[in-house]
Amino acid sequence: MKWLKAAAEEIVENIKRSVQELNMKDVEKLIDLLLKAKDKKIFIVGMGRSGFVGRAFALRLMNLGFNVYFLGETITPAAEKGDLLIAISGTGSTKMVLTASAAAKDICATVVAITSFPESQLGQTADLVVTVKGRTKEGSPREEDYLARQIIGEREPLTPLGSIFENNCMVFLDSLVVELMHRLGRTEADLKRRHATIE
Amino acid sequence: MKWLKAAAEEIVENIKRSVQELNMKDVEKLIDLLLKAKDKKIFIVGMGRSGFVGRAFALRLMNLGFNVYFLGETITPAAEKGDLLIAISGTGSTKMVLTASAAAKDICATVVAITSFPESQLGQTADLVVTVKGRTKEGSPREEDYLARQIIGEREPLTPLGSIFENNCMVFLDSLVVELMHRLGRTEADLKRRHATIE
Amino acid sequence: MKWLKAAAEEIVENIKRSVQELNMKDVEKLIDLLLKAKDKKIFIVGMGRSGFVGRAFALRLMNLGFNVYFLGETITPAAEKGDLLIAISGTGSTKMVLTASAAAKDICATVVAITSFPESQLGQTADLVVTVKGRTKEGSPREEDYLARQIIGEREPLTPLGSIFENNCMVFLDSLVVELMHRLGRTEADLKRRHATIE
């Protein structure tokens, strides 16, 4: 079981480092955008495993009372000026995420990129980039369009490195939810009470 | 309840006409492609309501023993040369469907378009177009990219006309399944037996 | 192509008959419940192909401005007293649909069953049953729990009969949307304008 243990250690070390290396000024800006979006709509977009992490975050934002949607599911209303799109892509070059981000910019919605590559096309499109480190070794192949890879036959690497971004991102976003909870002045008991009565 | 009845009549009339107006040579080519794809992979793609019709078709192809996947769901293997992509889009201009189709062409997969507009970008990309009539009145707005509309705030029309393509398409594909079943020499009892033992 | 044509004819004949055989008093009650639910939450539940039809209906209700969710997707808030659950199951015995319906009853939400079998367990649980005919021949096997069938290895029949309920249901619900649109006094232009500005 040495590989399992080594992989878990590597994942944990990467999570710790990625949290330490977060630019807290950017995270503060993201929190500001989220708190100001309480009466706006928030959209989350991501493909593949980044999409699963995005859905887990969306579910928590809904728990906190935000008006949030995951792009591509049945009930996704149209966005409008002032809404917020949170685009999750390790490489910042996933084509469907880029398409959604460009469309959001066209209608003057605010785009936040969560990516390892701030200089990527997604990073350049976004109004705010929160950099979450992924692969830290050289020679990391750039992730390409998810749908295209499904068609073309390429896949992300299967070593621990390949899963680093998603794990880092999941812990970052779950921790962000706790910060938001406290900023909103809510205790777990408050939230439970709130859930039992108004939802 | 006059509107409900009138709408149902209009939908039914459109279904009947759309079946009559099918180009059976093209349908025959589609059947050939499907039967030859028994040991290949078949991918279905479509957005919004066209996507739900596509999923219903995919489920039936699976029942018939085909190796079929709906693009965007978790378990979607990479495609390769010789595989088949069935792209469903009323207008033939849904961006995500175009992206998938272009990627499929790049790897020499075969693309079949099911659309009301054979001259659309999707129609021009595809190796085979099966035209399923949708709106038959003039001035029908071209459907645009689904994701973009979600972001931008436009939506498909809500009158009966807006649902014509999806209903026509669902009846066409369900009828195609029956034709395939008979071509494959299977009775309902055969299929049930097969399902009870090997699936 | 005789099988395709025969199947399409059979599907169309069944759609026409199922609309004629609708109990319009029950449909009127459903419309009342929907119109009264404008400031409540509406949940749709269905498995397999019934689920795809349910999602297509949910999308249209959202277009009309309803507060609607499809059970099982990421963003599904908790239900409360007075909310509406629309449960779609041809046989009325799909276990997951029954589970959701029982839970809805427990919290005094209103349950509407759309089924071919009003005397089924779902029909007996529901506050309102709208009967949509499916298979009309004798000996139709009762559909069983979808998940269980996935595990156990049984599947719905593949002949046209097997798809009858879903097609009937899709045309009924699309026509109901048109009726609702007119009851709400909305034209297609109104709705488009509304979508461009408030969504």
Added chain:
Amino acid sequence: MKWLKAAAEEIVENIKRSVQELNMKDVEKLIDLLLKAKDKKIFIVGMGRSGFVGRAFALRLMNLGFNVYFLGETITPAAEKGDLLIAISGTGSTKMVLTASAAAKDICATVVAITSFPESQLGQTADLVVTVKGRTKEGSPREEDYLARQIIGEREPLTPLGSIFENNCMVFLDSLVVELMHRLGRTEADLKRRHATIE
């Protein structure tokens, strides 16, 4: 940002502890079952955030060449004797997961539970339980049926503790994938080559 940092630390500490507390004999049995299932079907089931973690695992198993499906998605074939169901539920009492597990047992499929509560109903049903620790403090409320909670209005807690199981589970399963990769004698380059040619 103190809450974010504290939450991240707590999550990381819990991940580390949960990996240390894994019963490696049980993990070895799970690996055996997976390796023996190479020519069988593997089904993953989980609701809500556990479901997103399950999908991320399913995607990786597919990358490794396993014949794997996520229950509830369109293309999910029927299971049969000898197939493997991996059921993920922190509390081991999620009703839909229990339903699927019971159905799997009925047809003599093998059920593996991944849960924090080996003595739960899921744990008692399963042929093998891999315990992944979640909340370690006293008084942890038992998670209940996900669908029921959606209807009834209860939700999982929002404090860091509420997300502990999912994070622990994601790191465990991603590490397990690396172990499997090495057991199967595959390098990242092998896998890439394999993906480029046979998928």
